[in-house]
Amino acid sequence: MEKIMPRIKEAKFKKNEIIYSAGDKSDTLYVVRRGRVKIYRLSATGKEQVIAFLNPGEFTGELALFRGGTYERFAEATMETECCTISREDLQEFLVEYPTIALKLLEEFSNRIETSEKQQTRYATEKVDTRIAMFILESLETDSTMVELPMTKKDLASYLATTPETISRKLNEFEEAGLIKRHSNKKIEVLDADELFFI
Amino acid sequence: MEKIMPRIKEAKFKKNEIIYSAGDKSDTLYVVRRGRVKIYRLSATGKEQVIAFLNPGEFTGELALFRGGTYERFAEATMETECCTISREDLQEFLVEYPTIALKLLEEFSNRIETSEKQQTRYATEKVDTRIAMFILESLETDSTMVELPMTKKDLASYLATTPETISRKLNEFEEAGLIKRHSNKKIEVLDADELFFI
DNA sequence: CGCTGTCTTGAAGCGTTTCAACACAAGTGG
DNA sequence: CCACTTGTGTTGAAACGCTTCAAGACAGCG
Numbered sequence: 001m002e003k004i005m006p007r008i009k010e011a012k013f014k015k016n017e018i019i020y021s022a023g024d025k026s027d028t029l030y031v032v033r034r035g036r037v038k039i040y041r042l043s044a045t046g047k048e049q050v051i052a053f054l055n056p057g058e059f060t061g062e063l064a065l066f067r068g069g070t071y072e073r074f075a076e077a078t079m080e081t082e083c084c085t086i087s088r089e090d091l092q093e094f095l096v097e098y099p100t101i102a103l104k105l106l107e108e109f110s111n112r113i114e115t116s117e118k119q120q121t122r123y124a125t126e127k128v129d130t131r132i133a134m135f136i137l138e139s140l141e142t143d144s145t146m147v148e149l150p151m152t153k154k155d156l157a158s159y160l161a162t163t164p165e166t167i168s169r170k171l172n173e174f175e176e177a178g179l180i181k182r183h184s185n186k187k188i189e190v191l192d193a194d195e196l197f198f199i
Numbered sequence: 200m201e202k203i204m205p206r207i208k209e210a211k212f213k214k215n216e217i218i219y220s221a222g223d224k225s226d227t228l229y230v231v232r233r234g235r236v237k238i239y240r241l242s243a244t245g246k247e248q249v250i251a252f253l254n255p256g257e258f259t260g261e262l263a264l265f266r267g268g269t270y271e272r273f274a275e276a277t278m279e280t281e282c283c284t285i286s287r288e289d290l291q292e293f294l295v296e297y298p299t300i301a302l303k304l305l306e307e308f309s310n311r312i313e314t315s316e317k318q319q320t321r322y323a324t325e326k327v328d329t330r331i332a333m334f335i336l337e338s339l340e341t342d343s344t345m346v347e348l349p350m351t352k353k354d355l356a357s358y359l360a361t362t363p364e365t366i367s368r369k370l371n372e373f374e375e376a377g378l379i380k381r382h383s384n385k386k387i388e389v390l391d392a393d394e395l396f397f398i
Numbered sequence: 399c400g401c402t403g404t405c406t407t408g409a410a411g412c413g414t415t416t417c418a419a420c421a422c423a424a425g426t427g428g
Numbered sequence: 429c430c431a432c433t434t435g436t437g438t439t440g441a442a443a444c445g446c447t448t449c450a451a452g453a454c455a456g457c458g
Contacts, residue, residue, distance in 0.1 A: 043324040066306040102301035107265040109308040116315040123322040124360035125246040161323035168406050367438050
């Protein structure tokens, strides 16, 4: 590990700053230390589709390292963000030297595929009510009933494949049904998690 | 490689035979040699969602090897199918012994993530016309204008997150617009690929 | 305090699904 | 080889869910 540390650099990004764009030459892995990063793609017809939000500890940029040479997605800081970076060459070196890192990476990739497919299945088979309800339930910390949405409605709408308007309306419905209570714009209390699950 | 070969076994599956189910203990990697395998998930509400069709050369079962211990998906032979299988332990051994296999796997995983995210973006942002058109275009062999759909309309509908009825109707529209010509139930000729792309 | 972007609410419109009925093809057994 | 069955594909009409557009409310921030 002593060999790795000196090769790691720091990078800071301001709110709304683009970390990398689709088409950029891919040669860096970013590990989020502080802040939050939004990952999104553009569809063939140019619409933005949010894929994920990265919190501290999560990383991005790894995909393109093993395939072509360019990023396929966009990464954007949604607030003041600090990342550790490591170059493609250094990473490759470490992977050969410490094969267990590769196994860890394989595990992480497996989780990503699982997440992506789950999301894919959700878009395809569940209606908007269900997608929103599931998102809220998954955002619940253990032993808590409060959810803090860490993004704008617009980004959330993109992530859930719907529109901000629809999210507004559905949250209204949930509240009228006594399933949730809205404390502020982005703060939601879950009153009846069981019922919410079976929406 | 001489060490690997003897650890590889063969498995045959009849049409509609389940290769593995979600929840099964995961301990085997399957490489398709002949036939075709349908991979699908069940959504939280029990609906079937086709994730992929595997052709000879492609493999499955690898995901769960690196994470929990159970499959999350279903694999089903859609015709007489032969697979090579390799056990979890053997694979792990090889990965440590031949680190380049891990790199290959990482590359393959990267491609899967890319595919899944692309599909995810498509469900989320494109309408049915576009999804069907794109599927047809991607099914085209190089330098050919004929597409042979290797699955039932029901499975295709599930893969494209729509219904068989809608696919029927849309293909009618495409045909009336002179973009395609239907030769038989599953055989489609693309007459105007450019126009089809901009549906 | 006023500006800008985000969020909400309402009404209209559209695309897709759903349901039901029918056509068709493939496979089975007499 | 034909009748029967079963699964798959098509067509039509009705219903529904969501998006879209437009306008107004609200909040954050200089």
